[in-house]
Ligand SMILES: Cc1cc2nc3c(=O)[nH]c(=O)nc-3n(C[C@H](O)[C@H](O)[C@H](O)COP(=O)(O)OP(=O)(O)OC[C@H]3O[C@@H](n4cnc5c(N)ncnc54)[C@H](O)[C@@H]3O)c2cc1C
């Protein structure tokens with residue numbers, strides 16, 4: 001067993017986990033944060049994307065032990081914490097995904113939103129090419145990506161105010 | 162077994178392709194951090210992520226081709242975790258960094274010695290590293306000019322052929338990844354570029370297809386042709 005201490009969505013947590021536990025499984029099974037999806041489990045689809053110290057990573061391709069001492073933010077922690085009005089307000093990327101109908105089944109959506117929020121934190125006014133490049137690690141089997149790219153553009157506008 | 166970014170090792174653990182008794186996370190060791198430029202070299206700590214290399218002002222100023230190569234690896238999530246040391250230690254025949262290491266005449270510093278690039282990559286997934294030997298940093302020679310072009314597999318993003326072309330004080334160096342069982346220097350292209358450093362000098366040239374990789378994605382002849390095209394594109398970008 002391994003002891004892992006980290007911050008998850010701003011809250012300190014201390015877990016005792018089997019050594020081989022993946023970060024995705026620790027979040028979903030130990031902490032009940034099932035918004036982080038596991039689509040492929042082979043590092044391809046990006047459904048499991050969370051922020052580690054502010055940057056998007058694939059939580060299915062990390063041992064939970066590698067997150068020891070780090071800050072993790074999942075889709076559950078995005079609203080409010082970074083939203084424009086705080087409280088329960090949706091994060092601008094979440095709001096833009098709703099307004100632009102950037103999802104169908106929604107399975108890829110948490111990962112897409114975390115990847116897009118990671119891009120906008122670094123680059124507040126991305127071009128279409130930069131958006132596509134930033135979403136290369138995320139697969140969507142439903143939408144054809146067009147509305148997802150529109151939503152990221154709209155979110156950039158919302159965040160610039 | 163050392164674990165750095167885990168972008169290769171964690172998938173290998175899941176598939177039971179690697180079954181180490183112990184895994185030691187080396188990613189936060191202070192000896193493996195940092196980027197320094199000076200004395201005609203850019204030295205990058207082994208635990209530096211691909212994203213950090215891509216963003217680094219020092220790398221972008223001294224060797225923009227190296228920053229661009231790092232920015233083209235995998236996807237953002239992979240670049241935020243995967244490291245230079247992990248990539249060179251793994252020596253995947255389709256990885257990008259090994260081409261830069263050879264073409265930029267790099268020196269690989271370990272906890273035991275300094276290994277010149279020419280002696281480091283010894284075969285498919287094989288390096289000169291002894292068991293337990295850790296890469297601390299890689300020192301790249303700053304070229305006059307350099308460019309890297311890869312033809313990425315449309316699904317995986319890995320190089321079907323990637324060519325790093327660099328012009329140094331003592332002449333050009335051309336390294337090819339993705340096409341053979343391991344990265345190699347393409348001497349014929351180097352000779353052609355030393356007579357004239359222009360894409361035209363490479364017209365009609367391609368590496369010998371015998372010994373190149375053939376699989377469901379491409380034949381050896383197709384990869385040889387791609388290597389010729391990527392070399393010309395790289396040279397054209399900086400001529
Ligand atoms: C979806 C996906 C796409 C990718 N696309 C590309 C691509 O387009 N191009 C490309 O080049 N790569 C690609 N990669 C591979 C990626 O670049 C890896 O990050 C890299 O190959 C390994 O680095 P790591 O830090 O993750 O190493 P790890 O997975 O942690 O380790 C890999 C191996 O190296 C050893 N090791 C690690 N660090 C050291 C060290 N300092 N000294 C000695 N041994 C060490 C480990 O023991 C292990 O055997 C991709 C990976 C994924 C998952």
Ligand code: FES
Pocket residue numbers: 037038039040041042043044045046047048049058059060061
């Ligand atoms: S579940 Fe992690 S990348 Fe698909």
Ligand code: FES
Pocket residue numbers: 102103104105106107108109139140141142143
């Ligand atoms: S909305 Fe169904 S996978 Fe993207």
